[in-house]
Amino acid sequence: MIRLQGIERDFQVGRERVRALHDLDLEIPDGDYLAVMGPSGSGKSTLLNLLGLLDRPDRGRYLLDDIDTGALSEEARARLRRERIGFVFQSFHLIPRLTAAGNVELPLILAGMAPVRRRQRVAETLASLGLADRAGHRPDQLSGGQRQRVAIARAVIMRPRLLLADEPTGNLDRHAGHEVIRLLEDLNRGGITLILVTHDPELGARAGRRIQLLDGALAAPG
Amino acid sequence: MRPADALAFAATALRGTPLRTALMLLAMAIGVAAIILLTALGEGARRYVVGQFSRLGSHLIIVLPGRNETQGGPPPLLAETPRDLTLDDALALARLPAVQRAAPVSLGSAPVAHGGRVREVTVIGSTPAIFPVRHLKLARGRPLPTIPPDREAPMAVLGGHLAHELFGPRSALGEWVRIGDRRFRVIGVLTDQGEALGLDLGDMALIPVASAQALFDTRSLFRILIQARSRSAIPAAEAAIRATLRTRHEGEDDVTIVTQDALLGTFDRILRALTYGVAGIGAVSLAVAGILVMNIMLVSVSRRIAEIGLLKALGATRRQVLVLFLLEAALLATGGGIAGLVLARLGLWVLQRLLPAFPLAAPPWAAPAALAMALGAGLLFGLLPARRAADLDPVQALEGAH
Numbered sequence: 001m002i003r004l005q006g007i008e009r010d011f012q013v014g015r016e017r018v019r020a021l022h023d024l025d026l027e028i029p030d031g032d033y034l035a036v037m038g039p040s041g042s043g044k045s046t047l048l049n050l051l052g053l054l055d056r057p058d059r060g061r062y063l064l065d066d067i068d069t070g071a072l073s074e075e076a077r078a079r080l081r082r083e084r085i086g087f088v089f090q091s092f093h094l095i096p097r098l099t100a101a102g103n104v105e106l107p108l109i110l111a112g113m114a115p116v117r118r119r120q121r122v123a124e125t126l127a128s129l130g131l132a133d134r135a136g137h138r139p140d141q142l143s144g145g146q147r148q149r150v151a152i153a154r155a156v157i158m159r160p161r162l163l164l165a166d167e168p169t170g171n172l173d174r175h176a177g178h179e180v181i182r183l184l185e186d187l188n189r190g191g192i193t194l195i196l197v198t199h200d201p202e203l204g205a206r207a208g209r210r211i212q213l214l215d216g217a218l219a220a221p222g
Numbered sequence: 223m224r225p226a227d228a229l230a231f232a233a234t235a236l237r238g239t240p241l242r243t244a245l246m247l248l249a250m251a252i253g254v255a256a257i258i259l260l261t262a263l264g265e266g267a268r269r270y271v272v273g274q275f276s277r278l279g280s281h282l283i284i285v286l287p288g289r290n291e292t293q294g295g296p297p298p299l300l301a302e303t304p305r306d307l308t309l310d311d312a313l314a315l316a317r318l319p320a321v322q323r324a325a326p327v328s329l330g331s332a333p334v335a336h337g338g339r340v341r342e343v344t345v346i347g348s349t350p351a352i353f354p355v356r357h358l359k360l361a362r363g364r365p366l367p368t369i370p371p372d373r374e375a376p377m378a379v380l381g382g383h384l385a386h387e388l389f390g391p392r393s394a395l396g397e398w399v400r401i402g403d404r405r406f407r408v409i410g411v412l413t414d415q416g417e418a419l420g421l422d423l424g425d426m427a428l429i430p431v432a433s434a435q436a437l438f439d440t441r442s443l444f445r446i447l448i449q450a451r452s453r454s455a456i457p458a459a460e461a462a463i464r465a466t467l468r469t470r471h472e473g474e475d476d477v478t479i480v481t482q483d484a485l486l487g488t489f490d491r492i493l494r495a496l497t498y499g500v501a502g503i504g505a506v507s508l509a510v511a512g513i514l515v516m517n518i519m520l521v522s523v524s525r526r527i528a529e530i531g532l533l534k535a536l537g538a539t540r541r542q543v544l545v546l547f548l549l550e551a552a553l554l555a556t557g558g559g560i561a562g563l564v565l566a567r568l569g570l571w572v573l574q575r576l577l578p579a580f581p582l583a584a585p586p587w588a589a590p591a592a593l594a595m596a597l598g599a600g601l602l603f604g605l606l607p608a609r610r611a612a613d614l615d616p617v618q619a620l621e622g623a624h
Binding site for chain 2: 049078080106107
């Protein structure tokens, strides 16, 4: 369960203060499939960064599973990120020198899991996403769709409750994009909360719920 | 994060940029090798000098004619010619209680001939006392005869090299050689003891002191070598020698007395300081290597901003990022250090080939000190890039990749 109450976030751009989010209230129940829509500069990415604990609001409260995240230390926020939140980025963000398995393994390494259990978990996760035969490939040996599937495998390997996807199909062709979206929706049906940032109305229409951001505020609550 | 995993991650990061990594390893290796090679040279110089002095003998006091004035002042109005040291001086010194032995030394250069072969060598006239005083060892035969020092005797002990030059593989014992215009019978041959303070002990002939004085037509001695009874007797012996000679020379203090221990101690201290000094110079090269590592790691951090942002998104703490980058620096320093040890060994081997007589050896503290300094420099100069990486804002870092 996610609760945002009176969130404000400003950025200093040159001399001006730009209001990225303004007095935002939002509740996202567990297992929700929410599409965050809006033109570029409307605050979509800022919202996602706040939800992902990569950024802090200037004012307002963010409760993640009843934990007041504003009061947490940087270490505790990193721990929450590691254990409860998965990220999927438009540009995949795979580490080029590591194999698909190596990239997927990374969160487990940061969490300090034992190597034997890690290997097993990585193999299972890659297999469930149809990537078993790509485990030893480096990102430059994979197609765009495969890369994003590896990134999704990395995002869910810690079995998080919340999956944040920022334009996950933005760098993919239609076919690969559909495949990735179906994969994310499968994960959502499995119980994970899916928050999808997109400016593509067709993708947004698939979500169970939509919100429209305009100049940092909710324009059309879904 | 487990230490082994952190290490493995840092290692893959270094392998990802082989050229940069090789460059940093090389810089570290050169720094470490420089420290070891320079200290080896310094320590070699110290050992060389100490070896030269101890080869002279033990508890040795050298008496030279003439006084070395170390004070300034105008030159004397009446030119003083220092009184010569004589055989009687030597005999008087030998009777002093603090003195174990005194060996007069008369020295000159003369041709030594046997059959058709002639060699121009240093000829030393002395008494049998010179053998223990100067640590001379016989390969064959016997030392100079024990006869009154003022008596001549046609007997000679040859240096090993000289004997070989004149007689080849045949034994020189019992043969006659001509030294200058006199004939001497070879009664002994020295072992090859190499050089000591510029005098090649292999290339010389030793004859009774009276014979040498007759040969060179002089009554004066080149110097008197004295062995004190013990190390602690050296100062007493020095004072007694000075007093005796002053009395014998009508109150003139006209000799120079040098003790081996004083010389040895001074040189030992000077050369030890020199070794530390050159080690410091080597350390400067390590600091330069450290700055290079810092530079390249800063580039590396800016090239890997997206990766750092990702690590943070995946839940890496500030500390974990800091540790990962510091580990890279530590790995570089350790790897470079080990490569430096190999490089130093190679350099020492080459130098030893070029300078076979020089006792080249790094002091035992050099390798661990150099490694520790490399690690220290790596961590110190790795700290800035690592902190820069750890302090990156994840949002900006992730956007930096777009």
